[in-house]
Amino acid sequence: MKGILLGKNLEGLKEAAAECGLKPFVGKQLAEWLYVKRVSSFDAMTNISNASKAALSDKYDIGTAPSIGKAVSSDGTAKYLFPVVWGGEGSAVEAVVIPEEDRRTLCVSSQAGCKMGCRFCMTGRQGWHGNLSAADILNQFLGVDSPQTLTNAVFMGMGEPLDNYGAVSQALEVLTAPWGFAWSPKRITVSTIGVLPALKRYLDGQRCHLAVSLHNPFPEEREQMMPVQKAFDEREIISLIRQYDFSGQRRVSFEYTMFAGWNDSRRHADALIRMLRGLECRVNLIRFHKIPDFPYESSSQGVMEAFRDRLSNNGITCTIRASRGEDILAACGMLAGKHRQE
Ligand code: SF4
Numbered sequence: 001m002k003g004i005l006l007g008k009n010l011e012g013l014k015e016a017a018a019e020c021g022l023k024p025f026v027g028k029q030l031a032e033w034l035y036v037k038r039v040s041s042f043d044a045m046t047n048i049s050n051a052s053k054a055a056l057s058d059k060y061d062i063g064t065a066p067s068i069g070k071a072v073s074s075d076g077t078a079k080y081l082f083p084v085v086w087g088g089e090g091s092a093v094e095a096v097v098i099p100e101e102d103r104r105t106l107c108v109s110s111q112a113g114c115k116m117g118c119r120f121c122m123t124g125r126q127g128w129h130g131n132l133s134a135a136d137i138l139n140q141f142l143g144v145d146s147p148q149t150l151t152n153a154v155f156m157g158m159g160e161p162l163d164n165y166g167a168v169s170q171a172l173e174v175l176t177a178p179w180g181f182a183w184s185p186k187r188i189t190v191s192t193i194g195v196l197p198a199l200k201r202y203l204d205g206q207r208c209h210l211a212v213s214l215h216n217p218f219p220e221e222r223e224q225m226m227p228v229q230k231a232f233d234e235r236e237i238i239s240l241i242r243q244y245d246f247s248g249q250r251r252v253s254f255e256y257t258m259f260a261g262w263n264d265s266r267r268h269a270d271a272l273i274r275m276l277r278g279l280e281c282r283v284n285l286i287r288f289h290k291i292p293d294f295p296y297e298s299s300s301q302g303v304m305e306a307f308r309d310r311l312s313n314n315g316i317t318c319t320i321r322a323s324r325g326e327d328i329l330a331a332c333g334m335l336a337g338k339h340r341q342e
Contacts (some may be wrong), residue, residue, distance in 0.1 A: 006063030007134030020055040035180040040064040063135035077324045086133040095140035105152040111159025123158045134170035156191040162198035194237035217271035253282040258299035269310040283318040
């Protein structure tokens with residue numbers, strides 16, 4: 001089976017060139033073609049000789065694959081379905097492009113399905129079908145329409161990024177390296193439910209932003225919806241985060257999906273305030289998109305605003321996240337779930 005070039009760092013590309021009997025500078029040329037000019041065929045690499053291209057294509061594929069489905073919302077949000085070619089083969093994952101006034105954000109998937117089993121999540125219900133490779137992750141950045149105009153990325157699509165930290169960190173290196181996409185780490189946010197050992201590695205090794213899915217400040221209640229709480233207690237997650245500095249360029253935010261009658265009371269707001277007191281952070285309140293066979297509904301706008309105001313009045317920056325793409329099954333995992341049923 002051939003190897004894959006997409007996702008390799010500069011050193012890896014030089015090694016691939018050497019393996020094909022080529023000089024190390026070909027590795028540098030490959031980085032330029034893959035990550036700066038972003039071509040998807042060897043033919044397009046005009047400054048590499050035909051003999052060298054033949055040697056490379058003998059052993060390697062580029063690693064790009066076009067999307068196999070697309071739906072566009074009336075608000076401009078576009079959801080793409082990508083085949084998982086180099087990781088959990090045979091599956092499909094979603095990537096969503098969210099256009100806003102001053103930015104165009106890509107929401108990226110990191111796994112086909114997910115092992116974490118959060119009860120409110122369609123992806124969690126599908127179970128886990130495999131880890132994406134760095135090539136599968138980067139392919140989402142390359143395969144959407146007008147990829148050069150993307151300004152930001154959030155790892156908030158299907159899967160738990162820190163349960164596939166090897167491939168995610170490899171993709172982050174390509175995205176932020178000067179020989180790669182050369183994005184500032186400030187443009188990228190990785191979202192996790194708090195896989196502690198990988199979270200520590202992420203905080204030590206990366207400069208991108210962090211988002212943590214909290215959803216409830218009471219451990220025994222959180223555990224009802226998020227089984228991961230048993231393995232990785234939210235109190236330990238917060239105490240780990242408190243050991244790092246978020247007053248500079250790197251930011252931490254907490255995602256809080258609001259369910260009527262489950263986590264939206266004043267008691268919850270006050271416990272959340274106590275939990276996050278003194279931490280430089282932001283809380284994002286998220287409206288819940290109803291999913292089939294799940295008893296809870298989203299909190300009302302009024303309840304969300306009261307919750308936000310209570311946090312804000314107690315010194316915690318808090319916003320209600322705008323809901324996007326509701327008419328195209330924007331809740332994470334719904335399009336890929338539909339694809340699996342077909
Ligand atoms: Fe996995 Fe995230 Fe869904 Fe939980 S919410 S099951 S971590 S994809």
